[in-house]
Amino acid sequence: MNHAIELGRPVAGDVIDLITDDHRLFERLLAQLRDASQDRDAVRQAFADVLIAHGEAEEELVYPVLRRRSSEVDQDDIEHGHEEHAEGNEALLAVLELKGTDTQAFDDAVEKLSNLIAHHIAEEELTILSPAREEVGERVRADLGAKWAERRNELIDEGCGTPAKVRALVADARREGVLS
Numbered sequence: 623m624n625h626a627i628e629l630g631r632p633v634a635g636d637v638i639d640l641i642t643d644d645h646r647l648f649e650r651l652l653a654q655l656r657d658a659s660q661d662r663d664a665v666r667q668a669f670a671d672v673l674i675a676h677g678e679a680e681e682e683l684v685y686p687v688l689r690r691r692s693s694e695v696d697q698d699d700i701e702h703g704h705e706e707h708a709e710g711n712e713a714l715l716a717v718l719e720l721k722g723t724d725t726q727a728f729d730d731a732v733e734k735l736s737n738l739i740a741h742h743i744a745e746e747e748l749t750i751l752s753p754a755r756e757e758v759g760e761r762v763r764a765d766l767g768a769k770w771a772e773r774r775n776e777l778i779d780e781g782c783g784t785p786a787k788v789r790a791l792v793a794d795a796r797r798e799g800v801l802s
Contacts, residue, residue, distance in 0.1 A: 626661075627651070627668035631775050637684055637767035638755045644676045644774075645743045652736045655717075662723035670714055670783025672774075673739075674791070677707040678782065679773040685750075687758075687766055694753030703750060706742040708795035713738050715792050718785045 630647065632640050651669040654660045685700045713735040720728050754763075781787070795801045 626664055629668060629672045629778060632771040633768065633775075634764070634771065635767045636755075636760070636763045637770050638751050638763060640767050640771055641676070641680065641684070641751060642747065644672065645747065647672060648676075648739055648743065652732070652739060655732045656729070656736070658724065662728070666717055666723070667783060670718055670788060671778045671781065672783075673710065673714060674782040674788060675774045675777035677710070678777055679770045681707065683770050683773060684766060687762070688750060688754045691759075691762060692754050692757040694757060695750050699749050703742075703746055705800055706738070706745070708792070708800045710735070710738050710742060711788055711795065712792050712801055714783075715785065715788045718783075718788060 630643070632643070648669070651665055651672070654665045655662055655669060681704060685703060688695045689697065689700050713731070717728070717731045717735050720731060722728060792801065
């Protein structure tokens with residue numbers, strides 16, 4: 623997907639650094655979504671693509687390795703991360719499905735999304751990423767970084783953040799019992 627908004631295209635690096643770089647990108651994009659002077663429609667599509675790509679690549683590639691390699695990262699942490707991704711996807715879907723971007727409903731939906739993402743970032747960095755930085759070797763983190771970046775970029779190129787695709791992810795999470 624071609625975005626006027628720069629999402630970055632990392633190709634290599636420590637997976638922990640790459641993930642936290644995306645977290646800072648989420649914060650910047652969410653600030654732009656709250657700013658009525660921005661092209662909010664373009665920002666929400668860019669945010670949707672990077673949020674979905676980031677989370678999907680994380681769950682497919684990163685979480686399983688960190689779970690195996692870190693004694694501090696347990697299955698409960700991974701399941702909680704998965705639940706928070708699903709909740710974020712559900713809140714993102716609410717933002718994507720709104721017709722206009724200049725309504726109180728849009729502002730309220732963005733605020734809910736922002737709060738969920740901020741909470742998830744704080745928890746993930748504390749309970750998963752920080753312990754992994756200490757316990758998982760540099761070479762493993764670098765190998766994982768290259769794989770994660772490739773998958774993230776591939777998903778963005780596929781336009782993974784369309785309302786239909788996010789709706790399907792939310793439906794899957796409901797079927798799996800991750801969302802009530």
